[in-house]
Amino acid sequence: MKEIFLPLTPILHNWVKNITTHPAPLFQQIEQYGSPINIHHLEPLKENIAAYQKVLTKYQVAHQIFFARKANKCLEIPQAVARMGQGVDTASYRELQQCIAAGIDSRQLVLTAAVKNKKLFQLAQAHQVTVVLDNNDELQLAQEVAEESGSTIEVNIRLGGFSVEGRKLPTRFGFDLSSAFETILALSNNYPNLQYTGVHFHLNGYSVGERVAAIEQSVQLIDKLAKHGVHTHSLDIGGGILINYLQSEKEWLAFHEGLRAAILGTRTELTYQNDTLGIVKIADRLFGEATVYPYYNRTHKEIVLEQILTTKSSIFNVPIHQLFTERKLEFRMEPGRSLLDQVGCTVAKVAFRKKDSHGRLLVGLEMNRTQLRSSSADFLVDPIHLPQRDSKEKNEACYAYLVGSYCLEQELILKRKIQLNSYPEIGDLILFPNTAGYMMHFYESEAHLFELAKNVFWP
Ligand SMILES: Cc1ncc(COP(=O)(O)O)c(C=O)c1O
Secondary structure: OOOOOOOOOEOOOHHHHHHHHOOHHHHHHHHHHOOOEEEEEOHHHHHHHHHHHHHHHHOOOOEEEEEEHHHOOOOHHHHHHHHOOOEEEEOOHHHHHHHHHOOOOHHHEEEOOOOOOHHHHHHHHHOOOEEEEOOHHHHHHHHHHHHHOOOOEEEEEEEEOOEEOOEEOOOOOOEEHHHHHHHHHOHHHHOOOEEEEEEEOOOOOOOHHHHHHHHHHHHHHHHHHHHOOOOOOEEEOOOOOOOOOEOOHHHHHHHHHHHHHHHOOOOOOOEHHHOOOOOEEEOOEEEOOOOOOOOOOOOOHHHHHHHHHHOEOOOOOOEHHHHHHHHOOEEEEOOOHHHHOOOEEEEEEEEEEEEOOOOOEEEEEOOOHHHOOOOOOOOOOOOEEEOOOOOOOOOOOEEEEEEOOOOOOOOEOOOEOEEEOOOOOOOOEEEEOOOOOOOOOOOOOOHHHOOOOEEEEEO
């Protein structure tokens, strides 16, 4: 069968276009720091924050944006966010402690860690950082720490169990809505050293409708509490706002159609050994969809935020933004991935070329797959080949799989076959665009005692 390549062309910010057109400094940095490197630029971060703020200001919604640090570990990012007057959502002792040590004001910090031990509560308490509480044991421990210090801890209550179209959203997080009212109402009696200031949720997935429903049900709770004399200062809607990695919807749809055809054997493979990316094949029938992040999104970032805010609430009969303004309720959000759109790239050096047992071209990179990994079954964005030398001969395009340095058959950097405009040479670079959100850090490991990738900032 003839090879028909299906591209997934990335959107590139100007700074990425510049470094790919003039890559000499990248070669120097790989020389200096080893391969791979994660290269960041703070300009897109500022643009992403400004875009959210523009929407919130348009609807006169008092707000604070907390960057979810778990999406990228570099301290420079929280520092830049804080300089812009926004905040940081921290998820561990070290995430919080580094932000405090960097001088970020405690009012610009919130602690949402999924597991909080006594030491973590003590750190938050000592610096008067607001803590988002998830369960009764955390209430108890927070009270104990606050009492021991003879002080208070400001707390937000995480909510879960929202109903959407007659279905309860399943979650392991938060206080169930059915019991949250009693819990919050009884806080001042049962936990006198905890100072309640707001409610919080973070939903799995990216649905606007579910976020609207969760806001409405949170506001119903807030109103009921107000009737009983309990004031709520803020409502935090967490993260989960989509971004768009790809230029073309047509390419995105064609890839998915091609993937199904390849799995059914009616076209050449698009993934290594025809990996189904999560689609199930039984006999000649396919079930389910590829379990991948929706890399193409017409509606993303500030467009999603505006959709949420302008949706008319069927319960309150006003747009969502009015629920905040009418109650002087501060809107909070914790975007991770969406603030990091276009903020970073990962660059790795070509170490070898070879054919596998079945004749597929493999390009070995000096990196491993934990350095480009998320919960998505594959990173469906075309990488960019940066040849070390301008080839004198006219080189033919070739198709290859990128493999990494862990000793596993499954050690593919991308499961998807990629197209290279020329046959790669040892020492060439491969740049993976838009990797700052989760891709570079979330799953990185030091197996085989390989060193972690260096993180650098551009310029
Ligand atoms: C509590 C909380 N807030 C914010 C986020 C950030 O989500 P995202 O990066 O999708 O915006 C997460 C992600 O897991 C989270 O658990």
